[in-house]
Amino acid sequence: MLQRPAPCSLSSSTTENQIMAHIFNECQNYGFEILDDGIYNNNGVKLGQVGCTNGNWWVKRRYSVQQQYSNSVLDAVLSLSMVDTSLAEPVHKYLQSRPLEQLTTEELQQLLSAEVANCEQLLDSHLAPRKIDVILLLSKKTKPLI
Template identity: 50%
Template sequence: MTYIAHRQQPANEQTLAQAELQQYINQQAQALAPEEPRVIDISFFDKEYYVGSKLIATVTHDDNDFVTQRWVVMVNGTEVHRAATPMLCHRYICTHHKAGSLPVQEPETPAATTGNEIMVQIANECENLGLELLDDGIYRGDEKLGEAGQTNGNWWFTRTDDATQQRIFCNSASDAVWLVSTDELPECADFLNEYLQYRPLEQMPPVELKHLLDSAELTAA
């Protein structure tokens, strides 16, 4: 009996050790396994796939005529897969994510200035001049004077008394708001030189060029 008990004890220890090892292996495998993508419906046709807080892919719909595989997987704004149903796109994303073969979604570069920051700058300049910034433009009392904004890093303004409503570029938010509110536009030469710093002649459409020249002629007069 003593001999049998002596033989069973190492076997029990070995079984326990194997169980602990298998548990450790399972835990490590679970830790290393890719997390299942989470799907957010943006619209009926558009979906975003996330792992944690990171966007890994999007699915959209191709509305062009004569297209048979209308559902498209996009990564970094580039088509990487096309299928006949959204479920096939879902399967593609999950399979390639698990295999590590899905292209890496690069984080978006944040804009240097957000829309809110732009509006705050314009609102501050309006306050300095005793003006009011509303949803549809800049006002003095009940009179709308025009609008100001920033596009691709360039400040611009439009005036209500300008029939063409073309955007005219300038140096800063303060310049844009002042030019909206003032009754005196810059001298012709200064006005043209400043405008051309932001908008070379060869990049202007004919309508914009005509508007600029007409404005300059009125200023000179």
């Protein structure tokens, strides 16, 4: 049976760390990652933010200017899973705009991996036409043996 987290309460027993733990646990269920500025999917695309203010859970979807109240952290993170990311900017674009000194080891690794993938893709796209051109040139210059 699924157990829902307790309502977001600001009593002395509920701390900011407990709220973050609830958000983290729900994000893990979807494979989402929490960075300083929000929640990202496994493709590195920002989905939005989830939080708790005055005892109420809320969600703020990417590009939204307002927080929308939610019944629970589960519902808030679930709503982020439905965000359209087809035209979204990957996390490495976000990381490129930050000073390297401010990046964590994990963020540096993400940035490096994205750059390597971009270089490989660029090389493939430039080399593939040249291979075809060389084959075509060779086939035109060789004379049939018969």
